[in-house]
Amino acid sequence: MNPPALVTRSLYKRFGGITATQDVTLTLPQGARHALIGPNGAGKTTLVNLITGMLPPSSGAIELDGHDITRLPAHRRAQRGLVRTFQINQLFGQFTPLQTIALVVAEREGMGARAVRALCRSTSVVDEAAVLLREFHLTDVMHSKVVHLPYGKQRLLEIAIAVAGQPRVLLLDEPGAGVPAGESAEILDTLAALPADVAVLLIEHDMDLVFRFAQRIAVLVNGALLVEGAAADIARDPRVKAVYLGEASHA
Numbered sequence: 001m002n003p004p005a006l007v008t009r010s011l012y013k014r015f016g017g018i019t020a021t022q023d024v025t026l027t028l029p030q031g032a033r034h035a036l037i038g039p040n041g042a043g044k045t046t047l048v049n050l051i052t053g054m055l056p057p058s059s060g061a062i063e064l065d066g067h068d069i070t071r072l073p074a075h076r077r078a079q080r081g082l083v084r085t086f087q088i089n090q091l092f093g094q095f096t097p098l099q100t101i102a103l104v105v106a107e108r109e110g111m112g113a114r115a116v117r118a119l120c121r122s123t124s125v126v127d128e129a130a131v132l133l134r135e136f137h138l139t140d141v142m143h144s145k146v147v148h149l150p151y152g153k154q155r156l157l158e159i160a161i162a163v164a165g166q167p168r169v170l171l172l173d174e175p176g177a178g179v180p181a182g183e184s185a186e187i188l189d190t191l192a193a194l195p196a197d198v199a200v201l202l203i204e205h206d207m208d209l210v211f212r213f214a215q216r217i218a219v220l221v222n223g224a225l226l227v228e229g230a231a232a233d234i235a236r237d238p239r240v241k242a243v244y245l246g247e248a249s250h251a
Contacts, residue, residue, distance in 0.1 A: 003066030005030045005199035006051070006082070006169045011060035013046055013223075020046040021223045024060070028169065032199040035214035035231075037207075039243060043223035044203050048171055051201075052084050053077045065168060081168030085158045085175060093147030097138050097157050100146065101129035104164040129164075135193060136160040137186050152183025156190055169199045176206040188212055211235060219243075 006028040013021045021043045028034050038044055049055040051062060053074035061070045069077055092100065102125050109125075133142045136156045141149055146157065155175050162170055176187050184206070191213050194200060204210050210217065211231055218228040219240050227237055234240055 002030055003063070004028060005032060005065060006201070007061075007063040008047075008051065009061040009063070011047070011050055011062070012058045013043075013050055013055060014058045019223055021050065024220070024223075024225055026218060026225075026228070028199045028201060030199060031197050032201075033213060033215045034200065035202040035204060035210045035217045036220060037204065037210060037217060038220035038226075042220040044220055045173070046223070047220065048084065048173055048203060052082060052171065078165070081166070082171075083162045083165050083167035083169070084171035084173060085162050086173050091146045091154060091157060093145065095146055096143050097133055097146065097149075097160075098126070098129055098142045100157065101132055101160060101164050102126065104161050105129055108165055132160050132164055136163075136190055150180075150183060152179045152186060155179055156186060159190055159194075163194065163198075167198055169201070170194070172200060172202045172204070174204055175202070176204055176209050184209070 004027045006026070008024055008026045011021055011024040012019065024047060036044055036047070046055065050057050053069075053072060053076075057070065061068060063069065064077065064080055064082055067080075069080065069082070072080075095103075105125050105128050130139070130142070133139050136159065138153060138156055138160065141153055146154060149157070155178075159172065159175060162172075172191070175191070176184055179187055188209060191200075191202070191209075202210065202213055214231050216229065217231050217234040219226045219234065221243050226239060226243065227234065229237075
């Protein structure tokens with residue numbers, strides 16, 4: 001049996017006298033569709049930073065495909081297939097989507113620091129980039145500068161960049177944040193079409209997006225896991241309603 005794609009074991013993070021995460025244990029099987037939710041200040045971003053190596057844990061362990069990565073730096077985790085997006089986009093505004101994806105593909109294939117124009121003349125690179133751009137609804141803007149793209153398209157490009165790195169585990173940090181309602185359907189369509197073998201952890205405030213996407217949901221409150229379970233069970237859980245969802249039922 002294959003090991004889980006990602007495991008956190010009793011993760012703690014303390015900042016002086018403040019405990020930001022406490023005893024967080026999560027398991028993402030291969031191909032998981034998992035969501036992490038919780039009120040503001042629950043510790044979600046801290047947890048993601050621990051998983052991706054942006055912060056060292058005070059105690060606990062992290063495993064990727066059965067290997068302990070607790071002490072690996074962020075770039076080594078990314079090389080092993082642990083990839084994230086950010087709440088605020090990290091895009092180069094003067095590049096086009098085609099140039100952006102071409103750079104990611106070239107970096108992944110070890111092609112070195114070639115000029116962007118040279119990369120965009122490489123048939124293999126351009127072909128792969130074009131397939132990704134089509135899958136992420138970006139073909140119509142592939143030659144436009146990123147700075148001029150609608151915000152929803154920029155968020156789609158961020159996810160395309162992450163997928164171009166061929167991740168084993170993909171952490172999506174609020175992909176719907178700031179996206180107008182008219183463009184959010186493309187975000188959901190893209191999430192639904194992510195590669196089936198990639199384990200996905202979605203951190204998101206948009207409950208409609210969460211319940212449409214996730215098979216399992218973990219609820220973080222005050223740095224600790226309140227409950228974890230199937231999406232339908234979480235929607236009905238009175239503890240979750242009390243601290244986060246109000247009385248709205250998604251069952």
